Amino acid sequence: xxxxxxxxxxxxxxxxxxxxxxxxxxxxxxxxxxxxxxxxxxxxxxxxxxxxxxxxxxxxxxxxxxxxxxxxxxxxxxxxxxxxxxxxxxxxxxxxxxxxxxxxxxxxxxxxxxx
Amino acid sequence: xxxxxxxxxxxxxxxxxxxxxxxxxxxxxxxxxxxxxxxxxxxxxxxxxxxxxxxxxxxxxxxxxxxxxxxxxxxxxxxxxxxxxxxxxxxxxxxxxxxxxxxxxxxxx
Numbered sequence: 001x002x003x004x005x006x007x008x009x010x011x012x013x014x015x016x017x018x019x020x021x022x023x024x025x026x027x028x029x030x031x032x033x034x035x036x037x038x039x040x041x042x043x044x045x046x047x048x049x050x051x052x053x054x055x056x057x058x059x060x061x062x063x064x065x066x067x068x069x070x071x072x073x074x075x076x077x078x079x080x081x082x083x084x085x086x087x088x089x090x091x092x093x094x095x096x097x098x099x100x101x102x103x104x105x106x107x108x109x110x111x112x113x114x115x
Numbered sequence: 116x117x118x119x120x121x122x123x124x125x126x127x128x129x130x131x132x133x134x135x136x137x138x139x140x141x142x143x144x145x146x147x148x149x150x151x152x153x154x155x156x157x158x159x160x161x162x163x164x165x166x167x168x169x170x171x172x173x174x175x176x177x178x179x180x181x182x183x184x185x186x187x188x189x190x191x192x193x194x195x196x197x198x199x200x201x202x203x204x205x206x207x208x209x210x211x212x213x214x215x216x217x218x219x220x221x222x223x224x
Binding site: 041042043045056103104109 | 217
């Protein structure tokens with residue numbers, strides 16, 4: 001069983017469209033994250049949720065809206081896609097919010113290409 | 116702010132060569148330090164970690180020692196294998212997780 005699964009794995013779409021990426025974890029973790037990895041492999045945190053509540057919201061455009069229907073799911077919705085949104089998006093989860101003590105488990109990534 | 120700087124790649128080695136990937140950090144407070152590995156087409160996996168000064172993290176033949184005096188956490192392996200080819204990320208955590216830019220390692224037979 002995949003611990004952190006995200007779908008789709010690949011997403012190709014036109015500029016201006018709205019798309020969603022789904023993430024689910026079956027580890028029983030309380031905390032979930034979204035990261036963006038750019039073409040240079042640099043990984044930046046976007047959002048973090050703990051028990052469905054937003055705890056980290058880095059400076060990202062408000063076209064990006066995370067939604068956590070329950071603590072096992074954290075979906076990422078992106079409105080009005082732009083070329084610069086092309087990247088690999090990683091979902092992750094950890095048992096708690098203390099990153100010093102809690103290992104993060106990552107999904108395999110969603111490669112988003114905006115044409 | 117908190118940040119991590121790691122050596123730029125790519126790094127190409129022959130099998131059984133010695134590996135060092137440098138990582139230095141800047142942090143307020145007392146960070147925990149991590150190395151993550153990303154194999155082709157996969158997500159990041161924790162390779163090893165150290166939570167306080169002088170701790171040594173080790174896993175799968177890789178080691179890194181938390182050096183507070185030099186603010187470093189260099190990754191080493193004595194004899195690399197082709198299967199170690201991946202991108203390696205140094206990271207630190209105080210209040211949130213900060214990753215380095217990643218170093219791509221290619222090991223040739």
